[in-house]
Structure formats: structure tokens, C-alpha cells
Amino acid sequence: SVPFQSPRKVVKKVLSLSQSEGQGATVRRSIGGHEVRNLDPFLLLDEFSVSKPGGFPDHPHRGFETVTYMLDGVFTHQDFSGHTGTIRTGDVQWMTAGRGIVHSEMPAADGVQKGLQLWINLASKDKMIEPRYQELESKDISQAEKDGVAVRIIAGEAFGVRSPVYTQTPTMYMDFTMQPGSQLHQPIPEGWNAFVYIIEGEGVFGKEGAAPASAHHCLVLSAGDGLSVWNRSGAPLRFALAAGQPLNEPVVQQGPFVMNSRAQIQQAMEDYYYGRNGFEKASQWSSA
Numbered sequence: 195s196v197p198f199q200s201p202r203k204v205v206k207k208v209l210s211l212s213q214s215e216g217q218g219a220t221v222r223r224s225i226g227g228h229e230v231r232n233l234d235p236f237l238l239l240d241e242f243s244v245s246k247p248g249g250f251p252d253h254p255h256r257g258f259e260t261v262t263y264m265l266d267g268v269f270t271h272q273d274f275s276g277h278t279g280t281i282r283t284g285d286v287q288w289m290t291a292g293r294g295i296v297h298s299e300m301p302a303a304d305g306v307q308k309g310l311q312l313w314i315n316l317a318s319k320d321k322m323i324e325p326r327y328q329e330l331e332s333k334d335i336s337q338a339e340k341d342g343v344a345v346r347i348i349a350g351e352a353f354g355v356r357s358p359v360y361t362q363t364p365t366m367y368m369d370f371t372m373q374p375g376s377q378l379h380q381p382i383p384e385g386w387n388a389f390v391y392i393i394e395g396e397g398v399f400g401k402e403g404a405a406p407a408s409a410h411h412c413l414v415l416s417a418g419d420g421l422s423v424w425n426r427s428g429a430p431l432r433f434a435l436a437a438g439q440p441l442n443e444p445v446v447q448q449g450p451f452v453m454n455s456r457a458q459i460q461q462a463m464e465d466y467y468y469g470r471n472g473f474e475k476a477s478q479w480s481s482a
């Protein structure tokens with residue numbers, strides 16, 4: 195039995211397949227792929243794997259947020275304002291691009307560097323705000339553990355613990371590891387869109403009789419007030435759970451620009467090209 199008024203069920207299961215992206219990088223794209231075009235307010239979820247000299251060299255963003263969560267390895271990022279940083283296993287970089295960022299995101303160690311990058315759309319009223327970063331080292335990430343379930347809370351609240359991350363677009367984003375035989379009942383605000391991305395292992399999501407789902411699958415959830423999960427396998431189950439308040443606004447995307455109209459996209463492209471309205475520093479900058 196589950197403790198929710200209306201338990202969320204899996205309404206779509208998508209296996210994310212590897213595709214090349216950036217320079218010499220491989221991503222498994224789930225949200226933002228052709229099967230899950232747009233789960234408002236989420237635009238993209240990539241499970242990325244990349245080794246030197248590959249990566250994501252100098253590129254712009256406007257109108258949304260990127261959340262980079264390192265699963266295994268080290269990345270450095272540099273932006274056109276001189277902001278640099280290194281994110282290691284378990285660290286999070288929550289970047290609110292707002293009116294404009296130009297940055298590079300590159301491997302900073304030998305071997306394959308792996309992580310998740312989630313793109314969260316901004317409401318039209320927020321698309322041109324000043325860029326900002328919220329950077330969390332692994333040791334500073336809110337964590338909790340109960341009855342064989344460990345959670346790392348990137349944004350939102352679980353097990354009575356809340357992350358300090360400010361979410362411009364109301365969002366929850368957490369990393370669960372469930373030991374064999376454990377179960378989870380996680381409240382999710384009604385009206386928010388929600389999905390699961392399985393990182394490793396396999397588990398039963400939504401209702402007890404559901405078929406298990408395994409790694410690299412994205413599970414889009416139905417409406418409801420919470421998600422129940424059971425790990426009936428002999429190995430740990432690890433997955434990310436994300437949920438966000440829909441913006442219910444038009445989405446017009448041209449690569450790294452996500453606005454509400456073609457005219458605003460045209461403006462973004464001109465601003466980037468001519469170095470205006472937030473892209474002033476773009477013309478003189480390139481990453482090291």
C-alpha cells in the first residue's frame with residue numbers, strides 16, 4: 195500500500211541511446227530527445243561521457259538554467275566574465291544563464307568523465323535576469339538516509355531535509371540510492387511535471403505490480419502527489435528524480451537560446467553576434 199492520495203505512475207518509459215554531441219562527447223539524451231520533446235519546465239537531460247581532448251568548448255546560453263551534476267570525474271568551466279570552476283564527482287553547478295552566458299565545459303582529468311546535465315526553462319519574466327551560479331561541493335550537498343534509502347538533495351526537500359539551492363523556476367532534483375529490499379515514498383507537489391532517470395540498477399516505480407525499469411531509462415510520471423519505488427533486485431538502485439512547476443508559456447528554442455518567440459530568438463542571435471544586451475563580453479573572450 196502506498197501513502198499517497200493519487201500515486202504517480204509511469205506513463206512513458208524511454209531508453210536513452212548514445213549520440214555524439216559537442217566536440218567528441220557522447221550523450222544519452224532522454225528529455226529533449228525526439229521521444230520526450232518537452233516536459234515543461236524541463237528542456238533537456240543528458241547523461242554525458244567524454245574524455246580529453248573532447249568536451250563542450252565555447253558556447254552561449256540565454257533564457258534557461260543548466261544544472262551539471264558530476265557522476266564520476268572532473269570538469270572545469272570558464273565563462274566570459276572570468277568565472278571559472280572545477281566540479282568533481284558529486285559536485286553540482288547550478289547555472290542560471292538568464293540574459294546571457296558564454297562558457298566552455300571541458301574534462302579536467304584523464305579518462306572518461308561522466309555526469310548529468312539538466313536544462314530547466316526560465317519564465318519569460320526571468321529570461322533576461324543577470325546570470326548567476328550556485329555551486330555545491332559534494333560534501334555540502336544536503337543528504338539524508340533512512341531504512342536503506344540514501345538521498346542527495348540538489349534542490350527541493352526529501353526526508354525532512356531541504357537543499358539551500360534557490361530555484362528560479364520551482365524545481366526539485368534529487369539523487370536516490372536504494373539498497374536491495376528498500377522502498378521509498380517521496381512526496382512531489384501536485385501539478386508539477388516529474389520524471390525519473392535511472393543511473394544504475396533496476397527498480398519498480400509507481401505501483402507495486404509494475405514491471406521493473408533499468409539503467410539509462412527515463413520514466414515520465416503521471417500527475418499525482420507522490421512517487422513510490424521498490425528495489426526488489428539484489429543490487430543497489432540509483433536514480434535521479436526531477437520535478438518542476440510547468441511554466442505554460444510558448445517555447446521557441448534555437449540550440450542554446452530558449453525564448454518565447456522567434457523574434458526574441460532573432461534578437462538573441464543578433465545580441466550574441468554583435469555582443470549586446472548581456473553578450474558584451476562575448477566578442478573579446480575565448481576559453482584558455
Ligand SMILES: Nc1ccc(F)c(C(=O)c2c[nH]c3ncc(Cl)cc23)c1F
Binds near residue numbers: 242299
Ligand atoms: N547548444 C548546444 C549544442 C550542443 C551542445 F553539446 C551543447 C552543450 O553544451 C551540452 C549539451 N549536453 C551537454 N551535457 C553536458 C555539458 Cl557539460 C554540456 C552539454 C549546447 F549547449
Ligand SMILES: [Fe+3]
Binds near residue numbers: 250253255260297299
Ligand atoms: Fe553550456
